[in-house]
Amino acid sequence: MHLSPDEIIFWQYGFFKLNATLAFTWGLMLVLTVGSTLITRKLSTDLHRSRWQNLLEIIITAIEQQIAEVGLSQPRKYLGFLGTLFLFIAVAALFTVIPGYEPPTGSLSTTVALALCVAVAVPLFGIQDQGLRGYLKSYVEPTFIMLPFNLISEISRTLALAVRLFGNMMSGTMIIGILLAITPLIFPIIMTLLGLLTGMVQAYIFTILAAVYIVAATRVRKPKPDLAAKI
Amino acid sequence: MLIDGFTVGAQVFNFLILVWLMKRFLYQPILDAIDAREQRIAAELADAAAKQAEAQQEREVFQRKNAEFDQQRALLLNQATDAARAERERLLDEARQAAVALRTQQQDALRNEARHLDQALRHRTQQEVFAIARQALTDLAGTSLEERMVAVFAGRLRDLDVVEKERLTSALKASPSPVRVRTTFDLPPAQRLATEAVIKATLGVETPVQFTTTPDLISGIELTTNGQKVAWSIADYLASLEKGVAELLKAQDSPEAAPELEEPQIEATR
Known part of the structure; x- marks a missing residue:
């Protein structure tokens, strides 16, 4: 019983090592890239298009729409980062149906890495949007006293992102492992299905939270007309 | 230890590579395709709208021409009717005048004939009277x-x-x-x-x-x-x-x- 796929080490040379987390991550990257390439190789701009193209268009437009609904006025600018977060976490959870597979998101190292990416990307987007001075000024608002609290908030929310995703993915794997030992029939399958749902929800939550952080950092002044109309 | 420093770094690197790969192979082509289709649909809609507007315009032109044609036809018909009426009046007048002239001529002819008859009658009567008188005088008075x-x-x-x-x-x-x-x-x-x-x-x-x-x-x-x-x-x-x-x-x-x-x-x- 492993708590994390980090513990399965295939090869190690001093500081460098090749564990299950990295191996499965590469596998996912390969699948995603090759799949995308295969589908987008012959895209049609006609009214008739393949089912795979339809699927990808639905997924991507849905992500774009979600980002816009959170409050980012230029969703395509953030689509690369937020969309990849969602796809990586979702596909990592989806592949748990394959026997012997360990989701890389079940490793705290991976979730920390993703949370760190978010923690770095948010200030970068904020600075890009309102300049370094404007972004730093947001830490001392409404008063200078708020600076430590804002900093603590940054750290804690990054930690929360990492631990939430890790906890959920790890628990899924753990529960299945325990259930296999206790009731090897039926229940593990149900829990696997439940784990799929949990994985999708976690992917959504992680992405939306990242989007919300970016929105907070970029300080949207003008709400989108669509959103305003909905409210 | 749950967090492995090397793995964290490697995963950050992996994630960044994945972001680039996805942008390169997934988002960009798909979004381009969607944009191209939208442009195409917009172009087709604009084209259809233009054609509709053109058709509308042509319809209006046709209707206007039709109305003008109707007006002209009515005008011409009125003119023709008036002309026909005037012509009929003229012909009727001519016919009346001709009838009057004919009647006058006929009356003159009758009058002439009567006068000639009268003259002939008088002449004949005169001759007869002379003949009778001569005969009567010869018979009765021997003169x-x-x-x-x-x-x-x-x-x-x-x-x-x-x-x-x-x-x-x-x-x-x-x-x-x-x-x-x-x-x-x-x-x-x-x-x-x-x-x-x-x-x-x-x-x-x-x-x-x-x-x-x-x-x-x-x-x-x-x-x-x-x-x-x-x-x-x-x-x-x-x-x-x-x-x-x-x-x-x-x-x-x-x-x-x-x-x-x-x-x-x-x-x-x-």
Whole structure:
């Protein structure tokens, strides 16, 4: 019983090592890239298009729409980062149906890495949007006293992102492992299905939270007309 | 230890590579395809809208032309109707005038015919009267018409009053030309001599007498000179006879009124 796929080490040379987390991550990257390439190789701009193209268009437009609904006025600018977060976490959870597979998101190292990416990307987007001075000024608002609290908030929310995703993915794997030992029939399958749902929800939550952080950092002044109309 | 430093770094690196790969192989092509399709649809919609607008415009043009055509047609029809009406009036007028002219002509012809008939009748009557008188005189009195006529003429000359005789005498004297005696038929030499003798005896003027025969003009015997005239004629008798015949004809015609000339009726047909 492993708590994390980090513990399965295939090869190690001093500081460098090749564990299950990295191996499965590469596998996912390969699948995603090759799949995308295969589908987008012959895209049609006609009214008739393949089912795979339809699927990808639905997924991507849905992500774009979600980002816009959170409050980012230029969703395509953030689509690369937020969309990849969602796809990586979702596909990592989806592949748990394959026997012997360990989701890389079940490793705290991976979730920390993703949370760190978010923690770095948010200030970068904020600075890009309102300049370094404007972004730093947001830490001392409404008063200078708020600076430590804002900093603590940054750290804690990054930690929360990492631990939430890790906890959920790890628990899924753990529960299945325990259930296999206790009731090897039926229940593990149900829990696997439940784990799929949990994985999708976690992917959504992680992405939306990242989007919300970016929105907070970029300080949207003008709400989108669509959103305003909905409210 | 749950967090492995190398793995964290490697995963960050992996994630960044994945972001680039996804952008390169997934988002960009798909978004490009979606944009291209949207542009294409927008272009098609714009094209359709343009075509619709064009069709609308053409429809309006067609409707306007149609209306103009209708107006023109109505105008032309009105003009044609007016022209036809005027033409009909003109033709009717012409026909009426022609009818009136024809009727006048017919009436003139009838009048002429009546006059000719009248003249012929008078001439014939005169001849008949002379013939009857001559015959009756020969049969009953054993004398000729010429003889009696000259005798009556001589009697009339003798019976002229003094004033008239003097006027006639002065006229005869003033006239350089001979006295003209005109008769309906030729006088025998005995009557000519008798006439000359009566003129000489009555008027006391020695003048040559010229006898002429004018069967159509005079109904008897007539002496004319320089505006003065003495005559015996059956014209009075004839006038009396004519009057009597006219009254007789009138009496015959009145029960059954002479059919009047019917006025030509021209029916206007539309």
